[in-house]
Amino acid sequence: MSVADKLESTTAAAESEQWRTLQRVILPTDDQVDTLPLYVDAGSASGIRLRENDELARSPKLPEDKLQLFSSGGPKAHFDDILSRQSMNVRAGEQVSFGTYFNAFPASYWRRWTDVRSVRLEVTTTGHGSITVSKSNARGSAQHVESTTVNGAANTVFDLTLAPFGDGGWYWFDLAADQDGMNMVEAQWTMLDEAHTDGQVTLEITTMNKPDYCLNNARILAANPEALENVKEILIVDQGTKKVRDEEGFAEVSASLGGKLRIIDQDNLGGSGGFARGMYEAVENGSDYALLLDDDVVVEPESILRMLAFADRCKKPTIVGGHMFDLHNRSVLHTFGEVVDPHRIVPAIPHADMDMRHDFSIANLRQTSWLHRRVDVDYNGWWMCMIPTAVIKEIGLSLPLFIKWDDAEYGLRARAAGFATVSLPGAAVWHVSWLDKDDMVGWQSYFHERNRLITTLIYSPYPKGGRVLRESVQADVKHLVSMQYFTEHGRLEALKDIFKGPEQLHGVLATKLPEINALRGQYADAQLQENVDDFPTPTLGRGPMGGTPVGMPRKKDLVTWGLKTVARQLVKSPNADAAVRPQSVLAHRDSRWFRLARYDSVVVTNAEGTGMSWYRRDPKLLRSMLVESAQLHARLVREWDGLATRYRSAVAEITSMEAWKKTFDAHSRDEQ
Template sequence: MTAAPPPFPPPALFALREVLDPAGPGPDALWLKGSAAEMGAEMGAELGGGTGAKTAAKTGGGPRFPLDLAPGARLSTDTWFNAFPLAWWRAHARPDPLVFAWEGEGAMTVALFHAPASGGPPVLMARIETEGAGALPLPEPEPAAPGRLWAEIEARGPARLIAARWATPVPPAPNGRLTVGLCAFGRETALTALARGLLEAAKTTPALARVIVVNQGDPFDDPQLNRLLEAPLFRVVAQPNLGGAGGFARGLAEALAAEPGPGHHLMMDDDIELDPRMIPRLAATLARLAGPTAIGGAMLDARAPGRMHEAGAVIGRYGVVRAVGHDADLSAPPAELLSGAAPVDFNGWWFFAVPRDTARAAGPPAPVFLRGDDTDYARRLAAAGAPTATPPGLGVWHEPFYAKATSWQHYYDLRNRLAWCAAHAGPEGLPGALDLLERIWSPALSGDHACAAWRMAALRDFLDGPAILSRPADAVHAGVLALAAGLSPEAAPPPDGLPRLAPGRPETHGDHAKGFARAIAGALVGLVRRPASAPFAVIPDREAAPGLVRMRAHVRAGREDAWFRLHRPRPGLALAQAARALALVLRYALRGRAAARGWGPGLDAARAPDAWAARFAAPRSHDECPDECPDA
């Protein structure tokens, strides 16, 4: 019989980041690499029987700890979830000494490697031959250009790896308790799985104090979900549908009232796929921060679980967002993404932890329903002393943005972006009139008349000032939906027999003026000669420019054929929208700077705690948007 293993980690060490086996979603290469990860459960027989000698397989086939290693088997932690992001850690955490510690049985060789964030060959930092449990410190001095660290373990005979962690001999600082706010709207199946995961995470995360579920939809029907939410960990509050901004603002307000001391509040979407081990990993990271910091988790693509969708983002000119790591293959991610060297300005609220003390100083988010509330709040948190950072190895899976055809979101995208530009950069930070004219003319003259209508409404409401934020959010949203009556494209089945125009065709990205001229000419011809009703081609959504469409019916395809929509351009309407847009943009050129001056004070007044309290207490109604209420 095998002797009881020694305590792990050793009493003199405190865990920073546990090495995780492939129990979570995604390909095994996101977690472990090497011959051990490939051989999996068959290695259980090498150490001769007993349940502890068998490697349990997760759904999807990945190996689980304890991991039995055949002689010569090698295991590497140089993966997105298990490499140690030294560059990120030294930029945001306390400079505590680092140790790689493991618990195991049998003869093993353990080696530590480093590679710079800019790429380059790995450097051997330390190596030891060991029997059973051990710890290997990172030698001094540390690399001058920190990148990432990883461990490689090779079995010199039959061996078993029970656990491994990056650790330090320095105890963590008191960090307060962790609260969670979930914004829910009708997705009960996903919310049930998430609630179960949080209950599991609470078993290994003593700091997790309370989960506040803000329900902005109908009362929950699922008996299993209701049973889970009866646990003391959860508190459910119901309120009108105030969009994502209102749901997360309510969760934050409840957390600040319940937890007056320091700590962090984690915002999470209700439809993410959460590996429960991300919660204790987050808590361990929060306990080591060098100063107030908002910590984000990356969004991995739920449709392609081995692909990064966004690991934080940078806010550029005019509020344009550039995602970090977008589309990276996480089975072989770039060195910079593994090390966390790229700075970020904000992180989406699918997984975003804010210091509660800083949140008190910054005040609540703005009541903009959705779109851009996260970018604005990250800027205000940074101004209050807590910048955003997104560490590698912390993330959740979420349906990617390309999976849904964009519709009414166009209104909030443009209105809120103009509001943020005005509030943060002043009148000089607004986009130019020609840029806005193109944003409206392009959909109008390519057959996306609903998009043109939403963008014109957004520009008009920006020019009318922030008074719209004092109107009931559901009434505003009902008006937004009404703009598309009779204008929205039809959902289409997968098209058969139509030619597909490949992305990046030269005529797509040519001279915009020529493209608009072709579209206007096509519209004028369409006034006297009815355009063909049958679609002429399938066009990638991002490529459907006026010069390519030329007022012809067509099918637009989402990325990776996630959806199809049939667009039938209407020449008379296109010309009318183009004329109205021209008049509206002329008004913007004359009055835009004056309108911008009112948005900063208007947003401050609208996000005041007493203004939010009145919204939270308003009667609940879903009558205004029975068919297409927004995601919370």
């Protein structure tokens, strides 16, 4: 072969190479000013940030696990330097870093869960300056990889190995402009992947009377058509009375989605009923994945592309979930991943050094060591979760739980069948955080109690469910001494329904919530008023401790304190004035059980701040509910093993396509 022939052959081979994008570098939209730290920041990571308290500052030697890097106060990234979703100006003499949540490359996740072993970073720039590529290890130590200078229009390529990322670590790059400044035109992380065919996705949103949220997310998706290239269908399962199709602007948004939007109307079957419908439809229409989304979120649309790119390249079918940021404090990450504590059957963080509610505006990715350790999870919340239809076909749809524990149970079931769940950094939504809700009180308490016990019966490796029954009794006592009688009624109903078995779960999906809400009228603590002025004026100085804040009993005194408190509430009659006027008013954050237990009568604000309820102590009601709780828990202990066998053996049947189809057929309305 001649030299000319060799050159022609080499050129043809290079042109045939297919470099596919795994993750584009992106920037916030004009209405997301407060999210800038999630996309880009400036300066270098240096200095020390104390993680515990000021006492450490006075220590002669600071323990390594108490330290964390922080920015020493250098320049800030400028929002007005953003030119588009993919391009940005770097001012003369300044440096910006894309070592951020949305733009660093989570190398350890790709290394662990896919067969990808190298990636290419491509950065297109104009102007003059430098590009520096860095990486981190699982301890969060930053390491220089490669630097280069650029002049004029340039397309710079870095080929990077994933070999050293066994336990954690990220790649990222920084740009530094010289005296004339520079622009980043675009950048992406790619791989050589000639034969790849993208999977097809059914994107499903379950909604209940939140049409404004649904329409907002539909607009976001319509404005980002590239994120929908492999979305076969956008499905809204509307279970409310305020219909999405009746929202102003619906027709326009629907048209902008090019015929991909379909609405299914069905009775309110809860989150599990809505998401199960999405799974069902994804299997039926031949999609490779069902992407489940909550209604009350704001989605980062690029997440869809990233989750699909990752899921397509996993070694075996894998559930891929996105993270959740706080909708009302958008630089705050609510959680980086969750597992189920097997002894208690409660959500838990995988590693002790993780922080809940990390604020990236205070400490960015490069400055936060624990974010560099790969986090392996048991499940991902269904605020954003992509489930392969291959998994659905093998293990079934959601358990018919209405709400609570459906996502965690599904992750545990998938894991038992050999399918992993990955919470993928760089894919996320903004959602109202749990701090702005109190779903352990009120009608949701029924579903928390019942569904936690069902999950325990199916999956607990410990005799009698480990600590779950003990903690269930403790929770009953706390609610009762807190005068939360409506909440406790729901919990007792949950215990009773456990004995009815798994066979009745489908049958009560649409009826249980109305049954619980019908009980509200029986309980003062369930009556919500808008303002404190809607109640009688509190009695001056008649509250416990004269209004002095009450702290939680010490652990060693807790049992004694609890016995004395319960005995007092059982025997001592409430103050006569308490029936006609409250002793005090408590803000929600102060309404802890050990404070409420000292009152005979108190007005309490709800978690959302939308109203207040009047709690009044009732010794007779306390006595009857306490006895019933003890009897039901004793029965549960006696019948535990039989119930566990019964629930475990029923999972395949009650989560099957056939069982859910019967439920959908019975509760479907007209479809558009």
